[in-house]
Amino acid sequence: xxxxxxxxxxxxxxxxxxxxxxxxxxxxxxxxxxxxxxxxxxxxxxxxxxxxxxxxxxxxxxxxxxxxxxxxxxxxxxxxxxxxxxxxxxxxxxxxxxxxxxxxxxxxxxxxxxxxxxxxxxxxxxxxxxxxxxxxxxxxxxxxxxxxxxxxxxxxxxxxxxxxxxxxxxxxxxxxxxxxxxxxxxxxxxxxxxxxxxxxxxxxxxxxxxxxxxxxxxxxxxxxxxxxxxxxxxxxxxxxxxxxxxxxxxxxxxxxxxxxxxxxxxxxxxxxxxxxxxxxxxxxxxxxxxxxxxxxxxxxxxxxxxxxxxxxxxx
Amino acid sequence: xxxxxxxxxxxxxxxxxxxxxxxxxxxxxxxxxxxxxxxxxxxxxxxxxxxxxxxxxxxxxxxxxxxxxxxxxxxxxxxxxxxxxxxxxxxxxxxxxxxxxxxxxxxxxxxxxxxxxxxxxxxxxxxxxxxxxxxxxxxxxxxxxxxxxxxxxxxxxxxxxxxxxxxxxxxxxxxxxxxxxxxxxxxxxxxxxxxxxxxxxxxxxxxxxxxxxxxxxxxxxxxxxxxxxxxxxxxxxxxxxxxxxxxx
Numbered sequence: 042x043x044x045x046x047x048x049x050x051x052x053x054x055x056x057x058x059x060x061x062x063x064x065x066x067x068x069x070x071x072x073x074x075x076x077x078x079x080x081x082x083x084x085x086x087x088x089x090x091x092x093x094x095x096x097x098x099x100x101x102x103x104x105x106x107x108x109x110x111x112x113x114x115x116x117x118x119x120x121x122x123x124x125x126x127x128x129x130x131x132x133x134x135x136x137x138x139x140x141x142x143x144x145x146x147x148x149x150x151x152x153x154x155x156x157x158x159x160x161x162x163x164x165x166x167x168x169x170x171x172x173x174x175x176x177x178x179x180x181x182x183x184x185x186x187x188x189x190x191x192x193x194x195x196x197x198x199x200x201x202x203x204x205x206x207x208x209x210x211x212x213x214x215x216x217x218x219x220x221x222x223x224x225x226x227x228x229x230x231x232x233x234x235x236x237x238x239x240x241x242x243x244x245x246x247x248x249x250x251x252x253x254x255x256x257x258x259x260x261x262x263x264x265x266x267x268x269x270x271x272x273x274x275x276x277x278x279x280x281x282x283x284x285x286x287x288x289x290x291x292x293x294x295x296x297x298x299x300x301x302x303x304x305x306x307x308x309x310x311x312x313x314x315x316x317x318x319x320x321x322x323x324x325x326x327x328x329x330x331x332x333x334x335x336x337x338x339x340x341x342x343x344x345x346x347x348x349x350x351x352x353x354x355x356x
Numbered sequence: 357x358x359x360x361x362x363x364x365x366x367x368x369x370x371x372x373x374x375x376x377x378x379x380x381x382x383x384x385x386x387x388x389x390x391x392x393x394x395x396x397x398x399x400x401x402x403x404x405x406x407x408x409x410x411x412x413x414x415x416x417x418x419x420x421x422x423x424x425x426x427x428x429x430x431x432x433x434x435x436x437x438x439x440x441x442x443x444x445x446x447x448x449x450x451x452x453x454x455x456x457x458x459x460x461x462x463x464x465x466x467x468x469x470x471x472x473x474x475x476x477x478x479x480x481x482x483x484x485x486x487x488x489x490x491x492x493x494x495x496x497x498x499x500x501x502x503x504x505x506x507x508x509x510x511x512x513x514x515x516x517x518x519x520x521x522x523x524x525x526x527x528x529x530x531x532x533x534x535x536x537x538x539x540x541x542x543x544x545x546x547x548x549x550x551x552x553x554x555x556x557x558x559x560x561x562x563x564x565x566x567x568x569x570x571x572x573x574x575x576x577x578x579x580x581x582x583x584x585x586x587x588x589x590x591x592x593x594x595x596x597x598x599x600x601x602x603x604x
Contacts, residue, residue: 103446125448133446138439141366143373148366155362156447199447 051203051234052079052102057111059097059258071097073258074111079203079251084225084235086249086266088242088342093255095238096136099205102236103133116202129157132201132233134192136208140180146191147176150198157199166194170224186217190224197228204228206237210244222248242342246270252342254349261349269345278338279310279321284331291328295320315339359449363457371465381427382469385419386476392538393481401539405569408481412473413564414537417557419469420496421535424503425510425528428462432511433520441601451601459504466500467493474568488567491577495567498584499560505591512599536561556587 059072072094079085087095100106102113104124113120115127140149147163154161167173170190172183180188189209196204209225210218218241225248229235239245245252246266253263262269286305292298297317302309310321318337325332371377392415393408402410435441435458444454470492477483506527514520534541534548535557541549552558563580570576 105442105446128446128448131446133443135439135443135446138443140443141370141440143370144366148369152362152366153447156359156444156449158358158448 049080049082050078051081051116052077052085052236053112053114054078054098054102055112057098057101057113058109059094059101059106060109071258072101072108072111075253075255075258075260077253077260077263079234079236081234082229082232083250084229084237084248086245086252087236087238087255088240088245088252088346089238089255090240092257094258095255096207098255099207099236099238103131103205104128129199130202132196132199132204134196134204134206134209136211138192140195142181143179145177145179146172146194149180149191150195153195154198159199161198166197169197169227170194171220184217186213186220189213189217189221193221193224193228197233201233203234203236206235208238208240210239210241218244242346246342254342254346256350262345266342269342270340272345277312277315277318277340279312279318279335280338281308281325281332281335282306283308284333287330291324291330292321295324357453360453360456360460363449363454364461367458367461368464371461377427381419381423381465382472385415385422385469385473389415389473389476390480393477401543403540405484408477409484409569410565411538412477412481412483412485413568414561416470416473416496416564417499417535417561418532418537419473420466420499420560421503421531421557422528423462423466423469424500424505424507425531426507426524427465428459428504428507429510429514429520429524430517432458432508433514433517436511436602437516445601454601455508455599459508462504463497463500466496470496484569486567486569486571488572491567491572492564495560495563495577495581495584498581498588499556501588502556502560502584502591505588505595508595508599509591512602531555531557534558536565556584559583559587 055076056074057072057076058070058074061069061071063069075094075098077085087098089095097106101108102115102120104120104127107121116130118126118130120127141152144152146167147161150161150163150166163176164173167176170193172187172191172194175183175187175191180191183191193204193206193209206225210221213221222244225235225237237248249266251263252266252269254261254269264272283306287303287308289301289303289308292301292310295317297313297320298310299313300309300311312318312321315337324330371381389408389411392411432441441454445451474485478485510520510523510527514523530551532538534544534552535555536552536559537557541552541558544552559580563577563584566573566576566580
């Protein structure tokens with residue numbers, strides 16, 4: 042499952058188990074022996090539905106919680122014995138947290154920097170998250186996207202080597218989400234390793250160099266998003282409507298066609314790659330088939346998830 | 357300590373910028389004092405001392421108690437429910453520094469309360485003030501320590517206002533009405549007098565009253581200081597034993 046050689050690892054998680062006691066002597070297994078490594082300078086995504094164990098995993102790595110069993114090292118430090126050394130070197134954006142009221146953004150940055158015994162570079166941090174003009178505003182006057190960007194700024198006050206983002210775009214509108222993606226890429230390009238959780242497939246696909254797909258406290262697969270998608274046999278799906286019933290045999294001997302599904306008026310073909318589209322179009326043209334609504338859908342992480350778990354994401 | 361100091365300053369800023377907090381902590385005790393001083397109730401209980409003079413140290417004791425039990429407990433519950441404590445806990449700041457920063461700012465608030473109430477009493481009601489600043493300071497700090505620790509402990513077990521409110525009321529009401537604040541405990545029925553003699557507000561109000569009304573006499577306040585110190589040691593022990601700064 043691990044796809045790292047260990048040389049550049051900044052985080053190493055081995056056989057991590059976390060159980061919570063429940064009433065009547067029962068226990069809840071939040072993490073069932075997960076293992077993964079995060080390499081320097083990458084954006085590592087942990088993908089999974091609510092309750093998969095994503096936040097628990099992050100909180101153990103960040104030093105907020107202790108594991109029941111297993112080993113975690115961050116930048117070479119043990120997460121239980123050297124928690125403070127880790128905290129000094131990481132930045133954390135929690136899934137939901139508010140700020141002291143009545144303090145403006147500049148003052149809040151100063152306060153957070155003082156927690157690391159440092160001085161905040163207000164201009165740099167607010168400039169980075171495009172909130173320079175809001176320095177003297179209080180958080181409650183910010184929009185959702187601005188507040189989330191400010192949260193990122195507070196998690197960068199100590200210039201961390203690793204930044205943890207727990208569902209950084211949840212609740213944001215599509216525009217604010219795209220802005221956040223740009224910001225995350227920008228921070229990563231400046232040499233900060235990023236570990237993020239998300240339940241948005243397209244976010245993981247766009248941002249992450251490596252993705253761990255989690256479900257029910259287990260890691261189902263870890264790989265580059267592209268590799269995960271390529272590993273699926275049905276990488277591209279073509280669909281179109283015909284004016285008359287379409288004969289499946291027309292496509293049967295075409296190279297690259299994996300599956301044919303035709304039920305008038307719709308026909309769906311699964312092809313190995315985009316290179317085989319022209320052959321399909323050619324058959325439609327030469328066979329004088331009157332078609333409409335031609336759509337092309339490449340496999341996504343959503344399909345990977347479906348393939349791994351046997352159910353739709355979020356079900 | 358640098359982190360604790362910055363948290364202390366931030367909490368003070370929040371306090372003086374928050375008009376609601378200012379109202380409930382500074383203005384409300386003064387309004388209660390003014391209202392009760394204008395009305396002739398209680399005057400017959402106070403053995404020749406005019407009621408505004410008797411009441412002033414009592415109200416000062418009450419507001420010290422409320423700042424800890426109500427003010428700090430609710431503030432901590434607020435910080436926890438909004439994830440602010442959790443946000444601090446992912447930084448290298450020590451839990452003890454978070455507590456020091458928050459609690460020490462409340463001690464300043466207590467001292468501002470004592471000063472403002474005293475000024476209201478002396479200026480508007482010509483309340484007696486013997487000028488024992490030092491003993492008032494020491495007794496106020498002891499009282500603030502006891503009740504701020506009580507507020508911390510309440511916040512340890514209450515996650516929301518809904519769970520904190522009944523606990524603060526259950527503790528705050530007997531401390532207020534049996535604790536030598538509005539009338540002397542001699543006027544209480546026997547059984548309640550026994551209860552009153554255990555309560556820290558009884559000794560806080562008495563120590564302040566001796567310091568406000570009479571010339572400095574250590575003999576008169578030594579028992580109050582000793583019992584308050586015992587309470588402070590007890591609350592400190594309880595806090596060390598039971599309090600844990602939790603993320604939520």
